[in-house]
Amino acid sequence: MGRSYRSKYDIIADILEAAMNGAKKTHIMHTANVNYYSFCKYFRMLLKDGLLTELRDPNGDPIYKTTEAGIEHLKMFARFSNRIRKAEKI
Numbered sequence: 465m466g467r468s469y470r471s472k473y474d475i476i477a478d479i480l481e482a483a484m485n486g487a488k489k490t491h492i493m494h495t496a497n498v499n500y501y502s503f504c505k506y507f508r509m510l511l512k513d514g515l516l517t518e519l520r521d522p523n524g525d526p527i528y529k530t531t532e533a534g535i536e537h538l539k540m541f542a543r544f545s546n547r548i549r550k551a552e553k554i
Contacts, residue, residue: 516531
């Protein structure tokens with residue numbers, strides 16, 4: 465049985481999906497099933513690019529949520545992924 469590796473785009477999509485409703489970093493990292501090193505790399509990039517935003521929960525702790533731009537990115541990625549899958553079947 466061969467291993468299936470995720471592309472960086474898959475990892476980014478998984479992080480954005482994990483943060484859709486707002487979550488702490490650890491929850492996002494575990495839900496997206498990303499190791500700490502990779503998570504930090506992508507997480508910083510997503511914040512810098514405005515695809516994630518930092519908010520505060522009622523206790524004042526930071527939580528992170530996917531922005532509208534991040535949601536649009538996810539939609540475009542899904543369309544692209546579907547086209548690739550269809551093309552691979554041909």
